[in-house]
Amino acid sequence: MRPRSTNSITIKDVARLAGASVATVSGVINRKGTASAGMRRRVEAAMSALDYQPDILARGLKTGRSRVIGMLVPDVSNPFFIEAMSGVEETARSRGYSVILSNSNEDPAQEQANLGVLHSHRVDGVVLASVSGQAAFDRATRRRFPIVFIDRLPPGRFAGKAVIIDNADAGYRAARHLIGLGHTRIAVIAGHVELSLGRDRVAGFRRAMREARLTLRDSYHHEGDFLPANGYAAGRALFELAEPPTAIFSCGNGITLGLMRALTEAGKACPRDVSILSFDDVPMANYFHPQMSTVAQPAREMGREAMRILFAALEPDASEAKPARGNLTVLQAELRIRESTARPG
Amino acid sequence: MRPRSTNSITIKDVARLAGASVATVSGVINRKGTASAGMRRRVEAAMSALDYQPDILARGLKTGRSRVIGMLVPDVSNPFFIEAMSGVEETARSRGYSVILSNSNEDPAQEQANLGVLHSHRVDGVVLASVSGQAAFDRATRRRFPIVFIDRLPPGRFAGKAVIIDNADAGYRAARHLIGLGHTRIAVIAGHVELSLGRDRVAGFRRAMREARLTLRDSYHHEGDFLPANGYAAGRALFELAEPPTAIFSCGNGITLGLMRALTEAGKACPRDVSILSFDDVPMANYFHPQMSTVAQPAREMGREAMRILFAALEPDASEAKPARGNLTVLQAELRIRESTARPG
DNA sequence: CTGTTAGCGCCTTCAA
DNA sequence: TTGAAGGCGCTAACAG
Numbered sequence: 001m002r003p004r005s006t007n008s009i010t011i012k013d014v015a016r017l018a019g020a021s022v023a024t025v026s027g028v029i030n031r032k033g034t035a036s037a038g039m040r041r042r043v044e045a046a047m048s049a050l051d052y053q054p055d056i057l058a059r060g061l062k063t064g065r066s067r068v069i070g071m072l073v074p075d076v077s078n079p080f081f082i083e084a085m086s087g088v089e090e091t092a093r094s095r096g097y098s099v100i101l102s103n104s105n106e107d108p109a110q111e112q113a114n115l116g117v118l119h120s121h122r123v124d125g126v127v128l129a130s131v132s133g134q135a136a137f138d139r140a141t142r143r144r145f146p147i148v149f150i151d152r153l154p155p156g157r158f159a160g161k162a163v164i165i166d167n168a169d170a171g172y173r174a175a176r177h178l179i180g181l182g183h184t185r186i187a188v189i190a191g192h193v194e195l196s197l198g199r200d201r202v203a204g205f206r207r208a209m210r211e212a213r214l215t216l217r218d219s220y221h222h223e224g225d226f227l228p229a230n231g232y233a234a235g236r237a238l239f240e241l242a243e244p245p246t247a248i249f250s251c252g253n254g255i256t257l258g259l260m261r262a263l264t265e266a267g268k269a270c271p272r273d274v275s276i277l278s279f280d281d282v283p284m285a286n287y288f289h290p291q292m293s294t295v296a297q298p299a300r301e302m303g304r305e306a307m308r309i310l311f312a313a314l315e316p317d318a319s320e321a322k323p324a325r326g327n328l329t330v331l332q333a334e335l336r337i338r339e340s341t342a343r344p345g
Numbered sequence: 346m347r348p349r350s351t352n353s354i355t356i357k358d359v360a361r362l363a364g365a366s367v368a369t370v371s372g373v374i375n376r377k378g379t380a381s382a383g384m385r386r387r388v389e390a391a392m393s394a395l396d397y398q399p400d401i402l403a404r405g406l407k408t409g410r411s412r413v414i415g416m417l418v419p420d421v422s423n424p425f426f427i428e429a430m431s432g433v434e435e436t437a438r439s440r441g442y443s444v445i446l447s448n449s450n451e452d453p454a455q456e457q458a459n460l461g462v463l464h465s466h467r468v469d470g471v472v473l474a475s476v477s478g479q480a481a482f483d484r485a486t487r488r489r490f491p492i493v494f495i496d497r498l499p500p501g502r503f504a505g506k507a508v509i510i511d512n513a514d515a516g517y518r519a520a521r522h523l524i525g526l527g528h529t530r531i532a533v534i535a536g537h538v539e540l541s542l543g544r545d546r547v548a549g550f551r552r553a554m555r556e557a558r559l560t561l562r563d564s565y566h567h568e569g570d571f572l573p574a575n576g577y578a579a580g581r582a583l584f585e586l587a588e589p590p591t592a593i594f595s596c597g598n599g600i601t602l603g604l605m606r607a608l609t610e611a612g613k614a615c616p617r618d619v620s621i622l623s624f625d626d627v628p629m630a631n632y633f634h635p636q637m638s639t640v641a642q643p644a645r646e647m648g649r650e651a652m653r654i655l656f657a658a659l660e661p662d663a664s665e666a667k668p669a670r671g672n673l674t675v676l677q678a679e680l681r682i683r684e685s686t687a688r689p690g
Numbered sequence: 691c692t693g694t695t696a697g698c699g700c701c702t703t704c705a706a
Numbered sequence: 707t708t709g710a711a712g713g714c715g716c717t718a719a720c721a722g
Contacts, residue, residue: 008409008489053461053464053465054465055406055465055467056465056466056467057402057405057406057411057466057467058406060402061400061402061403061406066402068445068466076427076430076431076434077424077427077428077431077628079422079629082421082422082427083422085421085446086421086422086448089421089446089447089448090448093462098445098447098462098463098466099445099446100413100443100444100445100446101430101434101444101445101446102434102443103431103434103435114438116398117438117443118443119398120398120399120400120401121401121402121413121443122400122401122402144353228632257629257632258632260632260633261632264634282629283422284424284602284627284629284630285629285633287573287601287602287603287605287606288605288630288633288634289609289633289634
């Protein structure tokens, strides 16, 4: 066995240099306030002289807490998850935690495996954007670390904690905006309708249509996943219609990308020929043309909130304990109207 | 002290259920091949029955290896780093390692702090896109974990490992492309010229200009950082010139974003009024207009390569040991010509 | 106020 | 082929 690198300095080295015992050193590290001022100063001097860093692994072995939390997302290149991750990381670090980022590649098996790895690392908690809701949740439950779901709710009965947005409302308001502009031929490109988030967006959308006594023709309704390919295929089909829609609601940023390409290839212009309302506000997209009108999810805030909930479970005694809300934290999406939506030609 | 969650199952539980000793179980976990076939089967059955996951922290304490590597970048929302990180994560996972992602926010102090945290977590190695080259490297050296630098080279004498691209060549080819198109009034918006990567891009660019007997006017040369604000400011200045450039070389994707906004506000069209050649190929950008001609860095490959180098240092005996190259791995950028560059009006 | 010490879960000699 | 025991660095009793 290869020993730990020999020049790694331990609490013993600090104790020796400071002329104290390891317990004393440990005490000042953890601010137990049980050491005299003089002693504390000597210990602190020794620590910085040696450039000592406590071994969190060893500490974790003793305390049962690793000070690491895991974040597991389906797609690390999706700006939405990046933004959420950024919120998680920022909040975690402010409390002295680190984040292991894990990618499930939209693959349930991968998700299972990664959950196992996170367990192996004894993460104190996990923020999970799940691919395969139910299964993951069952296993996760057994594994016994707190999980906060984000963005996607596991199907079926769900008793865990989650931070999501009100997708039905978001879909509803999206439709209202388009309808208010005067559109009647409105299409929707949905993502995974097996996921509640996918279903809800469409449901809210349909409700607004119904209220306005508008019908959503079958040919104006596409389903699939959240990837550009889906948006592209749907866009092509839509633009080839004898009577194409004058407005399209795209349920995800990936879908929108594919849709934009289809639009270009069809020789159409947005919003002149067709209005496009997208989900997810991708900062970068606002530098290009047309600047997208979007239903913006507070991604970073979702990450922060998920961490707050996790901490509440991890450190129930922490001062800023939140009043115990329900298990579901529902954030509101926000309509951001820019250039891509306009009155019908 | 709160004990480790009581239902966490250990190697002892597995040994008991399998009717073996912990040493035997440890042997089959680590494939030492020292247990009988029957025993091995019993142990494996017990492990899966109990859904046992070895405690990597405890293992690390013993072996001195955490099976975690750290990745520290200046800006997690920059697609370039995301892409690189993705390559790192993928390669790490394939070898049984996890990745702690850390954000220095372009702040040297933050970088120092995070390096300390990573050390505390006893990461086996670090992939670092450094903000403050020299200082970070000094401290890092003392900390004694292998570091592979990526993208940015620390200034001054540098003896560590790094994966970068040939920035001078990239700048050279960028200029050649614009010159070949017939442009003579060519501007460049540089990033941090304190960083070698920033300097080199401009140097290569200038060389090509010189060779073509073209001059780079002072008013056509802007410096700053890699953020959109810089691109925006430079763009405004450029477009207000009595004789504005017909082509602009932007040294980073962030710069390009700001530049595009300035372009729009100036009422100009690309490439009709001005050609724009950008650094960094951001996949998303190709769905918008105009599709960007770019000098594409192999970001994901840089991440992968950095991990390979790290593994070579971590596990020198691994079969796929690379022939010992120098410390610097230089990848080539690739010119991807799309719509944003054309012959001058 | 400070020192001694028993483990946390695991891996690895060393004996049997 | 298997079992017993020590110790990695740290924290928290418990003694002094």
